[in-house]
Amino acid sequence: MTYIIVPEYISCFLLALIGVYVFFDKKSSSLKNTTFQISLFFSLISIINNIISIYGIENAAHIPVIINVYLNSFYYFSVAVMTTMVSITTYATLFEGRYGEPRLKRAIGVSLSLFAVEVIIVLANLATGWLFYFDADGLYHRGPLNAIGIAYLAVAIFNIILFGALERRRTKKSFRLILYILPSSAAILGFLQYLFQDTILTGTIIAFSLLTLFIAGQQQRARVDALTELSNREAFFNDISRLCQRKAQYRIIIIGLKNFKQVNGQFGQRAGDALLYAVGSYLEHLDPRVSAYRISGVQFTLLVNKKMKPEEYETWFCALMERFCHPWKTDLCETELRAIFADIEFPQHASDVDEVIASLEYATRLAKEDPNCRPVRFTNRLKEQFERRNYIVARMDKALREDHFFLNIQPVYDIKHQRFTGGEVLLRLNDDSGRPISPGEFIPIAIETGLATKLGLMVMEKVCKFLQENRETDLGWLSINVSSQQDEFDDTVHHLEMLLEQYGIEPRRIKLEITEMVLLEDLERAHETMQELNQLGIGVYLDDFGTGYSNLVNVMMLPFECVKIDKGFIRGIASNPKSRGMLQTVVSGLRSMNVIALAEGVETEDQDNIVRELGIDRIQGYYYARPMAAEEFVWLMHERCQIQPKQ
Structure with missing residues (x-):
């Protein structure tokens, strides 16, 4: 056969x-x-x-x-x-x-x-x-x-x-x-x-x-992380997509290792990899009801299914955090690993995959911002904050597209000339019902989401257009806040040059307000940029001096035209002799460097009298004038009268 x-x-x-x-x-x-x-x-x-x-x-x-x-x-x-x-x-x-x-x-x-x-x-x-x-x-x-x-x-x-x-x-x-x-x-x-x-x-x-x-x-x-052998980011997204489609109940925990670069710097890359493997192995064998993932370099997530009862989960979660309070040991090193924790429950706190991911990112950011590394539990209250944040982001996007942002200007009083000589431009935004959204709420979100630079460029163009439309009135100078990082700050400067030429505005009429933290990334580069601005005739103001980051050494190194002393510094000078003495030292130092000293947040007669006695050059605050509509500012400057403070 x-x-x-x-x-x-x-x-x-x-x-x-x-x-x-x-x-x-x-x-x-x-x-x-x-x-x-x-x-x-x-x-x-x-x-x-x-x-x-x-x-x-x-x-x-x-x-x-x-x-x-x-x-x-x-x-x-x-x-x-x-x-x-x-x-x-x-x-x-x-x-x-x-x-x-x-x-x-x-x-x-x-x-x-x-x-x-x-x-x-x-x-x-x-x-x-x-x-x-x-x-x-x-x-x-x-x-x-x-x-x-x-x-x-x-x-x-x-x-x-x-x-x-x-x-x-x-x-x-x-x-x-x-x-x-x-x-x-x-x-x-x-x-x-x-x-x-x-x-x-x-x-x-x-x-x-x-x-x-x-x-x-x-x-x-393709779904496995090569280093830790845990499931990877793609696997995590696929798994939560599957769970969301089934409307299954589950919890997600995100764990982020803090300052891990220091570990690599101290022990070396191989030791760092060994520690990551040890963490991954620990998370993988925590509980059969828990799936572990490595979603980025030092971030891990855990999927906890509904079989774990709430009271059991709380005990287990506390034990998990407790583990990171003790050293991690491998053949190459032994060290402590600080970690941030956040958790979210589905479908209580999110209705689909996109909401789950966005909620996790929000909770993770909040956890990273906490210096004490306290866990962020995504409660209903936090969900409301998150939804409010999302609304503001959407509102800003729409306002940028449809030109719904508008400007207010707070006049600045010049003691020497005894009148208002300029003002700070303040960006304003209303919600869908016409109620104002506080700048203290939308500006930080704009910075966080990367919209701050776009807003800054928009404000510059609005200011240049405003000055062009009111050429017949001497509006003095207008200062604009710049909240971008160093790289974006350089681009902002070049954009401003083009706008000044486009609208035919004298550079001396524009001032840029910038915080010290933006400049500290590269002081030498910042000095070059500011010199370029000074040569153009654009003055640079240091904003929020006295908020905890500022020091006179940096002021001496950089060519500021004016230093704005924060209202937090001014608030206690009437009742605190130490604050008054410190302010005197600052003003004297600025005067010796020929830098204009501007006091923000002057709201009372006592504060006004003290800053005058100490030699402040300019004053900004509710005691003199509140922020006002641009049209009202034009009328104020048109009068050119020697306005006295409100009694």
Whole structure:
């Protein structure tokens, strides 16, 4: 009898290629990887043995019967091993990350039981000929149970479909295709083997099954972080998308390591990587109800399913935070790792994936801003704050598109000239109902979201246009707040130059107010930029001097035209002699450097008298004038009268 074994040669070559890749690819030890490697090894051995067995059957006259018997017996045994290991590998793939599940243990138990039955039949065949036998002439004959291999395969396929269906909702999306492709393909090939028994497809069935598992594994590796071996950012997004679609209840915890650059600097990159691996390993084995992810360099997330009761969750969450109060030890170093924590509950605090991600980012930012590293729990109150923030962002976007921002100007009183000589431009915004939104609310959000630079450029153009439209009135100078970073500040300066030329505005009429923190990034570069502005005739004012970041050394190093002393400095001078003495020192120092001293927030007669006595040059505050509409400011400056403070 002649057999067609070309498919076996092809299958052997295919498995050999996969084997070479697996041999040189260093993977972590896991049930799925281990069973796959065992399956691959026995499949190659089985296919090679099958090819040799068929050669022996076709050349039985030249080969001792005992050798053919043992070759074919080993073939049936290895097929049983192949089928069993491929089944277990499939289960390990479907249950990845949940190897302690009772259902997985039952599935493996069923496979091993079937394997035991197959082995008993193979051993019994030596005496009974149930599977095959050789006659007196050495010719091969099929026994009554010869199709047991196909039957065993059919039962294995049925079990995979059964357990896969039971676990479908909990199976990772990238592995669900296994439930459709692997059993159906194996069933089709098995049926063809039954119809065409002269064409050997046993190895083809196993090879195709292993190829399916191999491809699924490679796809899954795209979802795994190479350093910590946790699921990665893409996997996290996919998993929460799946949970959101199901409206499942769950909690998300985000953990961020603080000052990790210092760890790398102190111990080296390898030690830092070892610490990240240690943290990842700890998080991965926290609880079977928790899935761990590494979503960025030093940020991890945990998905906690609804099986963990609220009171149990609180205890567990506290224990998690407590762990980060103790040192982390690896073979390379031992150190403490400070961490920030935030958590959110779905669907109580978010209704879809986008809201979940945005809420997490918001909670993480709040946690990072807390110097005490207190956890941020996303409560209903925090949700209201978050929704308010989102509304303001949307409102600012719309206002930029539709030109809904408007300007107020707060006049500045010049003591020497005894009149208002200029003013500070203040950006204003109303909500949809026309009620004002506090600048203290929308300006920080604009800075946080990157809108501050756009707003600054818009204000500059509005100011230049305003000055052009009121050329007939001497409006003095107008100061504009610049809240961008150093790089953006340089771009802002160049943009202002173009606007001044476009609208025909004298540079001396524009002043730029900037905080010291913007300049501290690169003092040398800041000095060059300010010199360029001075040469153009644009004065630079230091804003918020006295808020905790300012010092006179930086004032001496940079060519400021004016220093605005913060209202917090002014508020206590009437009742606190130390504040008054400190202010005297500051004013004297500014005067010695020929820098204008401007007092902000003067609201009472006592404050006014004191700043005058101390030699302040200019005053800004409610005691003289509140912020007013641009049209009102034009009228005020048009009068050119020597306005006296309000009594």
